Amino acid sequence: MARQPVLSVRDLTVIYETEQPVTAVRQASLELGRGEILGLAGESGCGKTTLAYAINRLHQPPARIAGGSVIFHDREGEDIDLLALKDEGLRQFRWSQLSMVFQGAMNSLNPVRTIGYQLDDTLKVHDGSLSRAQRKERAAEVLTRVGVDPVRLRSYPHELSGGMRQRVMIAMAMLLQPQIMIMDEPTTALDVVVQREILREILRLRDELDFAVIFITHDLPLLLEIADRIAVMYQGEIVELGTAQQVHQQAQHPYTRKLLGSFPSLTGSRSDFVRHGSAQERSA
């Protein structure tokens, strides 16, 4: 891989210790490059969300990481073993280095606080050195980046549309300029036009700010458009990992071929309407 790695996941295994234990992620390995968009696809229940939570140590019992390693490679050249981080280290790491946006994340905004208050609070908790004016400026800037007018800082969540609230959550995830963003079905609850707009924005921001994205979705055609590389999960294992083009044209695993075949649209020529204008145009 030409890019410097920002995250290395090796042989990660996650088990739900229920009466009949379920190995939801089995020896998953992947490397995420700096500024790369890595798509993670696979049918419902294959382990995508479990993998995402475990990478960020957000998994809850009965889930248990039974093996493997997750290493974050800092810009400064330091390697951080995420599975060894203790509470305070983890708290500092999350949001500032690696942030997450979940499906329906828009509903996790606090209904009784303004958008401005919630952005300000996150900044205050993570960066005590900023003045009130600097925090306000940063909050306005980050909203502008995701296409929300900063006057909305004064709005309450219920005053915004679903698409706008999801943009606010993406702004929140970008607030501390993390090096990695994990997005788990971030736009599936939204209508297609809004989805496209938000995705375009994410691509543009990636080009501008060079953060890496792990983008999780069932929507393989979408990943073929936006991702640099795609990992396909099947029953807890990563069975395919390649460039979007390799996955589309030379899928190795029978499950990937089956998955591709289940999207009739893939037999037609997909236009570049999302990628259009991106610095990462697929050239080959």
Ligand SMILES: Nc1ncnc2c1ncn2[C@@H]1O[C@H](COP(=O)(O)OP(=O)(O)OP(=O)(O)O)[C@@H](O)[C@H]1O
């Ligand atoms: N709390 C839990 N207890 C026991 N098993 C669980 C729990 N949560 C998830 N699982 C199991 O782990 C496996 C992986 O689930 P996971 O939610 O990670 O899949 P997914 O690919 O993200 O699915 P979806 O696309 O529907 O979100 C599934 O077999 C699921 O039934």
